[in-house]
Amino acid sequence: MPKTERRNFLLDFEKPLCELEARLDQIRQLAAENQVDFSEEIAQLEARANKLRREIFSSLTPAQRLQLARHPRRPSTLDYIQAITDEWLELHGDRSGYDDPALVGGVARINGRPVVMMGHQKGRDTKDNVARNFGMAAPGGYRKAIRLMKHADHFGMPILSFIDTPGAWAGVEAEKLGQGEAIAYNLREMFSFDVPIICTVIGEGGSGGALGIGVADRLLMFEHSVYTVASPEACAAILWKDAKKSEQAAMALKITATDLKKLGLIDEILPEPASGAHSEPLEAAATLKQALWNNLEELSSMSPQKLKELRYSKFRQMGIFQQVT
Amino acid sequence: MSTLFDWFANLRKTEPAIQKQQEREIADGLWSKCQACGSLSYTKDLKANQLVCPDCGHHARVDSDERIAQLIDPNTWKAIATDIQPTDPLEFRDRKAYRDRLKDYQSKTGLTDAVVAGTGLLDGLPVALGVMDFRFMGGSMGSVVGERLCRLIEHATSEKLPVIIICASGGARMQEGMLSLMQMAKISGALHHHQANRLLYIPVLTHPTTGGVTASFAMLGDIILAEPKATIGFAGRRVIEQTLREKLPEGFQTSEYLLQHGFVDEIVPRTQLKKTLAQLISMHQPFHHLMSPLKMETVVEPEQ
Numbered sequence: 001m002p003k004t005e006r007r008n009f010l011l012d013f014e015k016p017l018c019e020l021e022a023r024l025d026q027i028r029q030l031a032a033e034n035q036v037d038f039s040e041e042i043a044q045l046e047a048r049a050n051k052l053r054r055e056i057f058s059s060l061t062p063a064q065r066l067q068l069a070r071h072p073r074r075p076s077t078l079d080y081i082q083a084i085t086d087e088w089l090e091l092h093g094d095r096s097g098y099d100d101p102a103l104v105g106g107v108a109r110i111n112g113r114p115v116v117m118m119g120h121q122k123g124r125d126t127k128d129n130v131a132r133n134f135g136m137a138a139p140g141g142y143r144k145a146i147r148l149m150k151h152a153d154h155f156g157m158p159i160l161s162f163i164d165t166p167g168a169w170a171g172v173e174a175e176k177l178g179q180g181e182a183i184a185y186n187l188r189e190m191f192s193f194d195v196p197i198i199c200t201v202i203g204e205g206g207s208g209g210a211l212g213i214g215v216a217d218r219l220l221m222f223e224h225s226v227y228t229v230a231s232p233e234a235c236a237a238i239l240w241k242d243a244k245k246s247e248q249a250a251m252a253l254k255i256t257a258t259d260l261k262k263l264g265l266i267d268e269i270l271p272e273p274a275s276g277a278h279s280e281p282l283e284a285a286a287t288l289k290q291a292l293w294n295n296l297e298e299l300s301s302m303s304p305q306k307l308k309e310l311r312y313s314k315f316r317q318m319g320i321f322q323q324v325t
Numbered sequence: 326m327s328t329l330f331d332w333f334a335n336l337r338k339t340e341p342a343i344q345k346q347q348e349r350e351i352a353d354g355l356w357s358k359c360q361a362c363g364s365l366s367y368t369k370d371l372k373a374n375q376l377v378c379p380d381c382g383h384h385a386r387v388d389s390d391e392r393i394a395q396l397i398d399p400n401t402w403k404a405i406a407t408d409i410q411p412t413d414p415l416e417f418r419d420r421k422a423y424r425d426r427l428k429d430y431q432s433k434t435g436l437t438d439a440v441v442a443g444t445g446l447l448d449g450l451p452v453a454l455g456v457m458d459f460r461f462m463g464g465s466m467g468s469v470v471g472e473r474l475c476r477l478i479e480h481a482t483s484e485k486l487p488v489i490i491i492c493a494s495g496g497a498r499m500q501e502g503m504l505s506l507m508q509m510a511k512i513s514g515a516l517h518h519h520q521a522n523r524l525l526y527i528p529v530l531t532h533p534t535t536g537g538v539t540a541s542f543a544m545l546g547d548i549i550l551a552e553p554k555a556t557i558g559f560a561g562r563r564v565i566e567q568t569l570r571e572k573l574p575e576g577f578q579t580s581e582y583l584l585q586h587g588f589v590d591e592i593v594p595r596t597q598l599k600k601t602l603a604q605l606i607s608m609h610q611p612f613h614h615l616m617s618p619l620k621m622e623t624v625v626e627p628e629q
Contacts, residue, residue, distance in 0.1 A: 168540075168559070168560075170559070170560030170561075170564050170565055170569070171560075171565060171569055172565065172569075172573060172574065172577070174559070174560070175558055175559060175560065175565070175577070175578060176586055177586075178544070178586070178587075178588050179540070179559040179560070180539035180540040180543065180544050180558070180559035180588075181544040181588055183540040183541075183559075184509075184513065184539070184540050184541050184542070184543070184544040184545050185544070185545070187509060187510050187513035187514075187540075187541055188513040188514070188516055188517045188520070188545055189517075191513065191514045191517040191518075192517055192521070207497075207506060207537075208506070208509065208536075208537055208540040208541075208559075211506055211507075211509060211510060212540075214510075215510050215513075215514075227503055228502075228503070229497050229499055229501075229502050229503055229505050229506040229537075230497070230499055234564070235499050238499070239419035239420070239499060239500075240419050240420060241420075249419075252415065252417050252418065252419065252502075253415070253499070253502045253503075254415050254502045254503065255502070255503070260503055263414070263502075263503065263504060265503050265504070265507060311514075312514045312517075312518070315507065315510045315511045315514050316475065316511060316514065316515075318471075318504065318507040318508070318510075318511055319468035319469075319471050319472050319504055319507070319508060319511065320412060320414035320468050320501075320504055321409045321410060321411055321412055321468045321469045321472055322409065322410040322411070322412045323408060323409055323410075324408050324409070324410055325408065
C-alpha cells in the first residue's frame, strides 16, 4: 500500500512509527537531491523504526487489536481468496430467493486441489461497505453458505471458511426471515460433513454471526484478529451500562488470539507481517496459504468417520466448569 | 408558613403508606397480581392453573422446579449432571465480580446454574427434559448450561429417549466470553447425533428466548412449540431500534409473529403443554425399532 494512502487510515498507536518513517523518507530524498552520504543516519533511523515497530506491535492492548482487526485496509475474504488460489469461481444464491453480498463463496483450486471457499465480505470503501452491509450476513447468507458446504460434502471437496464480521445482520427483515434458525441449522449440519473443514478468523469474529460458518476441524486465527461473544461496545453498554467502557470490556472478554489459544478454543495463531496484515497483504496471504495447506494435508489422511468424531470431541471439550464429587 | 407546595408535598408523603399495605398483602403470597392485566387472583388458584392468569391468559414466569412438577409424573424425576458447578474462567469483573454474582444467584435461587436436566415420565412416556431457569442470571448460557444440556442429550441418544428443552434465556453469558459462545456449537453437535439416530427433539420456547439460545438449540427442534406471547428473537429489540432506527412492526418477535412467519409449529397454552407433548411423543415412536439410523454414526456414550 502506498504510504500516503496508509496515512489516511492511520490508527493512533501507529502515528509515532509513521512520523519516523516520514522523516526517513525526507532524509533519503535530501540525500538523493544533494548527493550527500547520509547512509549512517539512515541506517540508524531504520533501526530505530524497526525497534519501535516491534515495541508497538508486540504490546498491543485488546482494544488496539480490535482496531487492527477492523482496519479498513485489512485484507478481506476475497483478497485472500484471490491471492492464494490457482483459480476461483464465485457461486451465488441461497436457492430461496436471495444472494447475500455480505457472505461470498465459491469453488477454487489451491495448489491444484479443488476446494470450496466462503467467508464474510466487508467492503473496501463506504459505498462498497453499504453494498456489502459491512460484512453482516443475512439469513440468506448463512443459507448460501450451508448450501455451498453441502455441495462440498457431496463432491468430496474440503471446506475453507473465513470469518470477518461484526456480527450477523440485526434488522427487522433478518428476524422475519429467521436469522436464529439460519445460524442454528448451520451449527448442527457442520457436524455432519465427511470432508475436512478449516476455518480462519482473518479479521473480526463477531459472535453467532461468526460461528455460523465456524464449526471446523481446525480453527486458525491471525495474530491481530479478534473473536468475541459480543462486541466490546455492546458488552460495555449491557454490563457496565456505559458504552464508553468498551476498552475495559475488550480486556475482560478475552478476545485476542493468544487468550483464545490459552482457553483451548483455537488451534493455531498465524503470525502477521511486522506492521499488521494490512501493511503487507501478500506476505499475510502466503502465511495463510501455507497454514491452510499444512492442515489440509494432515486432515486429508483421516477417514470421514474419524474426522467427524474428532470434530465433535473438539467442541465437546470446550467449556470450563468445576466437577464436584 | 404553609403554602400550596407544602400541601402537595404532604399529600405525596401520605400516599406511599397506602401502597405499602397493598404490597404487603401480595408479598404475603395469599394473592397474586397479574403483570399483564393487574387482576388479583388467589395464589393457590393461580398455581393450580399453572401460573396462567384466569382473567387474561397471561403466562407468568415458571421456575424450573415448578415446571418439572407440571410436566413430569410424580416421583419419576431423576436429575442428571448435578455434579457440575460454574467457575470464573476469565476472572471477569464488570461492575461486580462474576464470582460474587454467581454466589448471589446461587443463594437466591437454590440452583447451581441456569438449567436443570433430568429424565422422568411424561404421562407415562420416558423423556429427557432440560428446563432453563430465567431467575439465574437471565437464563444465560455459560459452560455449565452447555455441559449439562450436552450430557442430557447424549444420555437421551444412548437411551433412545426424546429430548424436550424448555427455553428461557437472554442468550450467551458474556462473563464467560468465548467459552459461552462455543456452547452453541457444542449443544448443536450433541443434537446432531441425537437426530442422526432418528430421535425426537422438541424445544418449547417460553418468554424470553433470545440471542445465542435462539441461534442454536431453540431453533433445532424436529417440532418447535411456543407459549403464547413469549418474546422470541435473535437480536435484541433495543439493538434493532437503536442502531438501525427501524420502526418495529406490531407484535414483532412474539410467538405469534414466529408462527406467522413459519418458524414455530404451534403455540400451545401452558395448561395444554403436557398433553400436547405426550401426544406428539407417542405419535413419533411406534415404528422406531424397525428403522436404521439416518447415517452411520457412532453412538455417543454419556460421560459419567
